[in-house]
Amino acid sequence: MKLTPGKLAGLKKVSTERGVIAAAAMDQRGSLQKSLAKEKGSEVTDQMMEEFKSLVTEVLTPHASAILLDPEWGLPASKRRAKNAGLLLAYEKTGYDKTGPGRLPDLLDLWSAKRLKEAGADCVKILLYYTPYDPKDVNDKKHAWVERIGDECRANDIPFFLEFVGYEEGADEKGLEYARKKPHIVTESMREFSKDRYGVDVLKVEVPVNMKFVEGTKSFGGQKAYTKKEAIEQFHKAASVATKPFIYLSAGVSNAEFSETLELAGESGVKFNGVLCGRATWKDGIPVYAKQGAAAFRKWLESEGVKNINNVNDKLKAATSWHSIYGVELVHA
DSSP states (O other): OOOOOOHHHHHHHTTTTTTOOEEEEEEHHHHHHHHHHHHHHSSOOHHHHHHHHHHHHHHHHHGSSSSEEOOOTTTTHHSEEEEEEEEEEOOOOOOOOOSSSSSSBOOTHHHHOOHHHHHHEEEEEEEEETTTTTOOOHHHHHHHHHHHHHHHHHHOOOOEEEEEEEEOOOOOOOOOHHHHHHHHHHHHHHHHHHHHOOOSSSSEEESSSOOOGBTTTTTTOOOOOOOHHHHHHHHHHHHHHHEEEEEOOOOOOOOOHHHHHHHHHHHHOOOOEEEEEHHHHHHGHHHHHHHHHHHHHHHHHHIIIIHHHHHHHHGGGGOOOOOTTTTTTGGOO
């Protein structure tokens, strides 16, 4: 597979020299507002959202290959990123449509792939709640939606990152039953969106297991869904269906758990191409910012935040370059 010049340039900007994506994520909106408000005990202003994102960006991007931000509160932050760091911008509205079934997504009203590119984005990112268990009519809508965005990114020659998050209506998605279904949900989603018709350049995926249910790991909570050997098999199974580069998302787990997850991915030998890691790096700083303000939060980021991101970076030694997937060594830029 060859990439067009714009897509190749955009992907290179968000990757390390060796073609691994070591990106930080700071595009949380609704969930971040809620968490900050809860800690603060009062309403969170636009200015606070911008300040929080700017501090994370300023302190962490010297240690990242890129940062993912949203165009709603993240544009001031995007100007504060380190010279070495590329920029991904989110194109979807936060949350999903709660009026009907299927967690249907929606795009930001005032944005398009063209406008995101004009705002400085090197890549466009979309989040989609997806499960192969949904009724056909629900998934047909989602497939068409992704195809439209794929076409828009092709037309603007900008890389398209698709993040999909599995779910099950009415289930405890942190529980044992869902943990057993998760490998199938992740694998089938990776299989579907690897298809060329969607125009996705990089898949941003969940790890196919819930570490709290992997027997024999530090994260193990006492209930078993899989042995360590079975977990490694699930990593292989999911990776084997992807024909596009894929990176792991941290899905809000702790830094220790995400680090152990990446260790297991490394141990399994699957060819993942990096991470887009958000809350595992900065979420423990939310109460610091809310209760002690910007200066204290900056201090926390400079010590704990940097330690967290370096923890993750350290595990990326096991990641492989996307260059070979897109035949980059054959292209003389």
